[in-house]
Amino acid sequence: MKLARRTFLAAASAAALLAQPLVADAQSLPRNMRMVIGSTSTGGDTYQNSAIVADALSEKLGINIKVDAVGATEAFKALARDRRGTTIMVFHDQSYLANLYGVTGYGDPFEEFVVGPTLAINPGNAYLVPADSPYHSMEDILAAAEAGTRVRVAIQPGGVSEIGFSALKNAARLRAPGSEENIVPVNTGSQSDKNQAMWDDLADVINGSIQANEQFTQLPADDAKAMRFVWITARPETLEQAPEAGMGGTSRDDMLKYASPKTSVTLDGETDFTFDKEFFLLFNKDMDPEAMAAIDTALSEIYADGTVETRQKEAFFIPDYLPAEKARAHLREKRDTYEKVISEISGKS
Structure with a gap:
């Protein structure tokens, strides 16, 4: 009995020691933190994902974290002002893509x-056509541009919505130099604006998402609002982690038909262009490094536990934790790839 008690106490002491670094690091964090996001919507994917992460961090670190949907410009300003580290930010690839687009x-x-x-990753970035469109694939669209037909693509310029458009122009250029001039933008605003451009016959193709547009792909073909997917930009490795049931009436296997390699939009003539919309944290440069490390350490333990991953998948996000150093290298590499695509077609759109 005494031996068993000593073994139990030793195990408990070891567990306490393992927990000490996180507890100690967490002391450098303020008790109340503001998590600003690059969106003004409290119903969109940025807010949804941020709320899941904020709840998990609050519980893990024993602090209060409030998500504040102030939009990109105000979020960057708030983060830049707060050198104390009471403000952190969650955003996605728009943060560097918009910079590349100027x-x-x-x-x-x-x-x-x-x-x-x-x-996390939102794997839903997609391109769609009307149900009665003569274009049934990206091959059809590229062939039409090569034959001299203008293909109008509705996008919200300057970021996630535009990067696939840039990739499409680049693929047209590689296929038949000069044909990229026939891939033309219809610059709009929100997703509802892009949808309306299609319904008003102002656009042949629109940027959309699985989450926002899948419902329209389930309408009868003769419905004026019916749409079809032609391209999902996510990597197949990302989509393969999605629930098998997919979303609505579109299964995971259905989604994979519209993604690389089954749907090919070339990046450089050899490999396919892909784009995962990834969410990540941003910190003020003067924030206490120990506080940043405490958040990173907490996240590593949260994702190892698996609970937050379950919540993300239920909301059709793909869990995507990378520690800060690896995340920076990964996102820089991603940024550099898309910078090349944008530079290839700059001034031609």
């Missing part, structure tokens, strides 16, 4: 802030 109010996040760990 959108006002977007600096280089890798220079102006500390890019932290990645959190």
